[in-house]
Amino acid sequence: MNQHTPLRDLLDSSGPLLLVPDAVLLPEGPAADHAVVVADGVFTAVGPTGELVGRHPDTTPVRLPGHLLMPGFVDAHHHLTQSFGAALAFGEPSEIFRRVWVPLEGALDEESAYVAAKLAALEALRGGFTTVTDAGTRADVDVDVIATAARDAGLRCVLGLVCNDQDGPAPAGPGVLERAEKHLVRYEGDPLVHASLAVSIPEAATEETLRRTAALAAEAGAVVQIHVNEHLAAVERSLLTHGLRPLEHLHAIGALGPQLLAAHATLLTPRELTLLATTGAAVSYNPVASAWKGNAVAPATAMAERGIRFGLGTDGTRGDGFRLAEAAEFAQRIAYGLAAGDSSCGAGWTWLEHATRGGADAVGLGARTGTIAPGLAADFLLVDVTTPELALSRDLPWELVRRGNRDQITAVFVAGRLRTWCGGPVGWDGSALVRRAAALAEATVSRAAVTRAHPTSARARAAVAGRERSTAR
Structure with a gap:
């Protein structure tokens, strides 16, 4: 069990979640000291941390230090x-x-x-x-x-x-x-x-x-x-x-x-x-x-x-x-x-x-997802903002665009459920899928009548090397 496992177990829960990150990315920008409540696949509350903790005394807050909660x-x-x-x-x-x-x-x-x-x-x-x-x-x-x-x-x-x-x-x-x-x-x-x-x-x-x-x-x-x-x-x-x-x-x-x-x-x-x-x-x-x-x-x-x-x-x-x-x-x-x-x-x-x-x-889902707001689907990311790329940020929206990367995503939630953790799927075997896909892809591409205009990069390099040798002669 690594240091993240207890947090993962807390997040992989069917009950209501009161999540307290460092900041929540709202349409107007990052909001510090904000929290969200997730239940039944949707955000049921979004607001200042103290207010939400007071309104939900029976739900234990899940603290997420060093993380931004943002829309997926x-x-x-x-x-x-x-x-x-x-x-x-x-x-x-x-x-x-x-x-x-x-x-x-x-x-x-x-x-x-x-x-x-x-x-x-x-x-x-x-x-x-x-x-x-x-x-x-x-x-x-x-x-x-x-x-x-x-x-x-x-x-x-x-x-x-x-x-x-x-x-x-x-x-x-x-x-x-x-x-x-x-x-x-x-x-x-x-x-x-x-x-x-x-x-x-x-x-x-x-x-x-x-x-x-x-x-x-x-x-x-x-x-x-x-x-x-x-x-x-x-x-x-x-x-x-x-x-x-x-x-x-x-x-x-x-x-x-x-x-x-x-x-x-x-x-x-x-x-x-x-x-x-x-x-x-x-x-x-x-x-x-x-x-x-x-x-x-x-x-x-x-x-x-x-x-x-x-x-x-x-x-x-x-x-x-x-x-x-x-x-x-x-x-x-x-x-x-x-x-x-x-x-x-x-x-x-x-x-x-x-x-x-x-x-x-x-895509026709504006009334269902895309924003951290009450009543919308709890489709969101937990992003580690303590990495070298983001820790010194003074303008987080710009930094996310210019220096964000998928290896900074700790967790992905869809409809209120934890779907990936540190890049791996939750509840099913991603490695087995990749192995099966590799085998099926080989067979599928072999029987497909695909026509390409260019060779692979290795063959293209070999062709260039061949031309250079011919010129040298």
Whole structure:
């Protein structure tokens, strides 16, 4: 038993918890001498420590010296069943979904889809994400496999059902819209899984399906996830087909509104920014994906200024909430801030806001999670602020964005339950999952008809060395 075990045992409790950290991260900033009460999966009270201790005399306070209690991160865009091929995207040009992701997901069976999704969920939890938004899988399995994987891992999941009907063979069985209606009610009352609809790209569905899925989602209070204005090729295809850019096309057919979660939206005109602002549509800003395989960086600081709703998404690149927030700020600085002489680029708090509360709002869960407040789900992190990176902080929001890392996360809670402790899952064997995933990934990638434009880094280096030797001769 190590020195942390007694504290872990106190936290891994089904009863009410009165947690007393050094500070609580509220929307207005870190609040010292504050505590929270967690019961039945939600925050039942948040306020000054003395006041809460006095109001709950029968609950023993759990002191958390050296820790910040903050909202869990919300991943606004993920592909949980693509985890087996994460490294296949390295060095690849944009629009790789046809060459890599479609064949990879097509090679998944029920077990491999479950293990891939649970592996991605574990990585997300280790990185401080308490919610992920899955954009739908093309694997030929019941989408409930992904729901089960997320639930078993202890991760909150906004689960997309792909509603494509103009992208290859039509789905078997009931029509797309009938399947969409059933999916939207399938998880009613589920504490962790929340239904969403998805269309891969606008041209993957008929105009009628785009309109109807938008209406169904709006009625159900859900979101429709669509990759929009991500790559130059997609914009050009839309211009040639419709005479409009993808976002303009969605607006023209009546599919643009608060129910839309536009993934990426990196290539936006001033008019399209106005459309987003006036219709209330939300965006998933995915800065790491832009760096790894994109054509541009979404103008997130401009979105913030215009009041456009947006969250931060990983796109399955890496599951570290702090590194995602840092990438969000860094990408804005490189793409826009340096040229304009903007030394602030969101002042730190902007990226924490949109990694948590803003992200929850963008994915349709703003009334359920994303903030430390009474009545909201107890989805939160305990962050060690005594590390060399954070101990000398004079501006904690900036420090969390610039110097935070997942190894500073002591505990992750979702729906009031301890889900990870010092990076390891609580209540199940993470090492066994990783071993099984490694075996299944090898077999899955081997049978998938993946086409890559670039070799592995080792082969690329060998090719460079070969050219250098030839030149030397």
